[in-house]
Structures are given as structure tokens and as C-alpha cells.
Amino acid sequence: GVGAPTTTYRDIMHEEILKVVDFRDRGKKTANFHVLRETAMPALLTENGFVDNTSDAEKLKSSAFIQSIARGHANGLARAFNLSKKAAALYKVQIGAFRTKANADSLAAQAEAKGFDALVIYRDSLYKVQIGAFSSKENAEALVQQAKNAGFDAFIYQE
Template identity: 75%
Template sequence: MVKLFIDPGHGGSDPGAVGNGLQEKNLTLQIAITLRDILLNEYEGVTILMSRTGDQTVSLSERTNAANNWGADYYLSIHINAGGGTGFESYIYPGVGAPTTTYRDIIHDEIIKAVDFVDRGKKTANFHVLRESRMPAMLTENGFIDNPNDAKKLKSTSFLATIATGHANGLARAFNLTRKPTILYKVQIGAFRIKSNADKLAADARSKGFDAIVLLRDGLYKVQIGAFTSKENAESLATKARNAGFDAIVYSE
């Protein structure tokens, strides 16, 4: 089990950098929560502790103490930059070697692949969270809040999700995380021993706007009208099919 400590920078009475109607503390929390959800929902063998999950004031010492006491395998601190520049950069503590440098290189590169940011490079700094954490640690600076072009991107929820995805891809690669098996939720409107009966029902469904197919499974000809990774989407289609007069069920594989 890989223990990842995710640290959304600032919070509470400390807004962090501000600019263009944005506050760093809000952006880092949104990225961190999305990152946590991606990792827990999509990967096996990972557990996560966050320095904060809301708008709390948490000191730097409280953050590193929490990670150290928990015995985290990795410390990832998420920030937004300021100062008139543009783009993405990452930091580790000066003078450290592998595995910290290896992890940083992988995660940095995956973030750059995912986001439309200038690559400002892989850097070092004597930041508290990098110095006082007992495990390999990395701090990311995701765009400049006082740059109009970067800020425009940071105002987009989908762009923040892309930043989180880049971090998730990097962590998954760095720690060789295994993806969870994909569960498909299928919508079925009939199952028959005789194929012609299934074909007839499928034709009826198509005439009413459903994308019906006939599949031979478990000795039966099954009429399927959809398959989704989201159970909610499958249930929505099943409800639509029932309203059209079909006996729809949702099952998973």
C-alpha cells in the first residue's frame, strides 16, 4: 500500500497568492481534492491523507508533522505561483538524490504533458515542507495567479481537473500504481433462446431511437442498448427505455 500525503497550500486565514479575482488557497484545494478522488477511484493499493480538506488554517509544522507521524511514502504540496511570470515549475529540496529526483522528474513530465503551461523547469528550494518532511517530497507551482493568461485557465474547473489528472498520472507512474478493473454498467431490454425473437426486439428498439445490439451470452441472445462506466448514465438510459415500453434492467460486468 502506497501512502501519499497531499498538501493543498495555504488555507483559512492564509489565502496565499491572490490575483484576477482568484485566491490560491481555493485553487489548491480544488486540485488536491480532485487528485485524491482520481487516485482513490481509479487505482488500487493507494491510501491518502490530506493536510486539509476544507478552508482551514494549518501551519507548515502541522502539515509536515502530520505526514511524518502517519509514515507517508511521499509528500506532494500543491501551489499556485505569483510574481509576474507564467507557466509550471516544480521543486525538491537541494542536494537530495534518488528516489526524490526520480519521482519529481516523472511527475513533472506528466503534468507538462497534461496541461497547457510553459515548462519553467525542475528546481530546488529550501521550503519547509521539503526540508522537514522525512519522506521524498515535491512542491508544484501550477501557473501564475497574477498573469491574466494563466488566471483565465485557472478559472476553468475543467482545467483544474486537468492539472489534477497530470499529478495523478505522474504519481501512478512513479509508484507503479495498478488501475482498478473497469466496471461497465450495461442496459439490457431482453434475453431470448431464439435469436429471431431478439432480432425483432432490437429492431423495435432501433425504430424508437435506441442503439440496440444482439449479443450471445450464457446461451442466450441478449438485447443491449448501452454500456457505461457511470452507473448513473446507465440508469438514465434504462429509465428512458422503460418509458418507451421496454423491460430494461441494468447489470454490471
């Protein structure tokens, strides 16, 4: 076959998406939806937050947060189908790193108040506040300058 059965795809996708978003884990469900039932291949439908939930709705307004949801889906698909990543450098712009999530959330709120899309990512035992990710170093450098002009201590890092 092409890969794992649908339940395994679902488990992998669920796990990878939850790694990059801070939504409450509402579990995995099955349903007899037309878009799932009438396909000739394994199919999954993901729900990524709810606009009638104030907390979710706020997160869904952030393009950086939506980008992280997309990254979770891409990571899940890559893992489910055993795909290897192409070595594309991403230049990420960070404005802070904290041991306490509340401090990172506070800085992210300050950045958003000044018009930046801020995302808090937990990595390497720290809550990091990221305001952008680019394949172009020039674009990352431009954002660093904008952030510095707005009073933030910004720098570029690569993963």
C-alpha cells in the first residue's frame, strides 16, 4: 500500500498539529461526512480551533499562528508518508526567550499591539517569541529593523 491505514494517519496528524499549537486537545473523532465517505483514498478532516471560542478566535487572527497550524499539517503529512525534507533554510526573527510562558505571552502581546504577528513557541526549554520566518534573509533582516525601530531586541536565527 501507499502507507499506513487512515487511523494511523489520523494519529500522526493529530500528534504533529498539537506539537505546534496551544489549543486544548479535543481528541480524535470519526464521522460519516460526505467529504470523507465519498473519497476513493484515505481521507482526514481537521478542525483547527473554533471561531465561536474567544480564545481560539483570537489565535486564529494571527497569520503566524495560522502558519504554525500549516506547519503542523505539513509535518504530519511528511511523517505519515515518510517524506524527507528538502534543506530550505528558514530565517526566523525572534524578539525574546523566557523560562516562563506568561513573560513570553506578555512580550507577544506587546509586539501584536505594535502591529507584529507574534507566535510563542516552546523549544529548548524556553518560550520563544517569534515574529516572522522567511526563506529570504533580506526579508528577515527588514523585519529585524522594523522590530528594532519599534523598541524590540530582535535577531535572526536558523533551524
